[in-house]
Amino acid sequence: MVMFSLYPADPRPRRAAEALLKEGMHIDLICEGEEKSPKQETLGSLKITRIPIKHRRGGALSYAYQYFAFILISAAILAWRSLRSRYDLVYVHNMPDILVLSALLPKLFGAKVVLDQHDPMPELMTTIFGMDEKSLGVRVIRHLEKWSIARADLVITVNVACKRMFSERSCSADKIGIVMNSPDGEIFPYRAARSYPVRNLGQPFVIMYHGSLVERNGLDLAVDALARVHKTLPMAELRVFGRSTPYLEQVMNKVRSLGLENNVSYLGAKKLEDLVREIEDCDVGVIPNQRNTFTDINTPTRIFEYLALGKPVIAPRTLGIQDYFDPDSLLFFESGDSEELAKKIEYAASHPSQAIAIAERGQKVYLAHSWRQEKETLVGLISGLIKQNKSHSASA
Secondary structure (H helix, E strand, C coil), rough: CCCCCCCCCHHHHHHHHHHHCCCCCCCCEEEEEECCCCCEEEEEEEEEECCCCCCCCCCHHHHHHHHHHHHHEEEHHHHHHHHHHCCCCCEEEECCCHHHHHHHHHHCCCCEEEEEEECCHHHHHHHCCCCCCCCCCHHHHHHHHHHHHHHHHHEEEECHHHHHHHHHHHHHHHHEEEECCCCCCCCCCCCCCHHHCCCCCCCHHHHHHHEECCCCCCCCHHHHHHHCCCCCCCCCEEEEEECCCCHHHHHHHHHCCCCCCCCCCECCCHHHHHHHHHHHHHCCCECCCCCCCCEEEEECCCHHHHHHHCCCCEEEEHHHHHHHCCCCCEEEEECCCCHHHHHHHHHHHHHHHHHHHHHHHHHHHHCCCCCHHHHHHHHHHHHHHHHHHHHHHHHH
């Protein structure tokens, strides 16, 4: 398994690895390194190699350098190991798509290759860097996506919208499986929406945001909405969780300029296990995405994390979310519209019974796509690929 992110901090690779380990697989995992984690670590059947290249946000050239260095080192590690023992499977997590290069020698020796497309890179790059869809850079990224997908025996992606998109421009739909980003039920145990005590009038109305603190995820939109409801909901409080970024500093400057210092709290990054308690203490979860080509097709995991614990969710009215949720299962607002977001916050605060009923309907969608179901899909896809490989080797 190869991933240019931190393990076990990145939840999707962590869930995939743990699911496959429980099925009896032995995994050599190559990932990004950080100072506080050992470069080599063995946890039962999982052997972790951490490459000391930090994934830093920056310009396009900075990303390209980091990607190139990580691909080169991970490819060298896998090539050397493949000369000593054969892999059945190489499981590559994007970003970047071209990380599949690291699997070429193992593939030559008979390994099947899985490419897990967490994010569509052309849409993400246009969003991050404001690149034109017809620009040379975006065309190159699309070409690399198609080339990378062609090198894989199986493509896994996160939702229906991404499968549609990849099948339209890169490969047949039959090659693509969907494993949604559902939270691990052992970390986020199901809790009925009606199991919480009724909030007293004198208590703060707690709005929660957690996740990447980047512009596309729209924390500034949530602050604008909070400013709009401040007079009618003076007890409203926005609690923010995530790794600090320059964008966060911009948002906190806005908080101070709006005089909301007592209503907005930045509480830092939390482990998934610690987020459970924070979600239980909030009244509503908010997904305040800005409108762009990436967020239009995204189905944020945070929606399921809130719903698993019985909390109503305010989310943007976008394709990637509406593929799964109808208007009665989430509190929808028009993405990028702080005024409508403010109205949904006011509604959730003033109509708690209705908000709970909406959360209950949302929980039905969550249960249909819980990690228990998604894990079975993942294991089925991987098992089928390995069996296919074994039968081919036997016939040869």
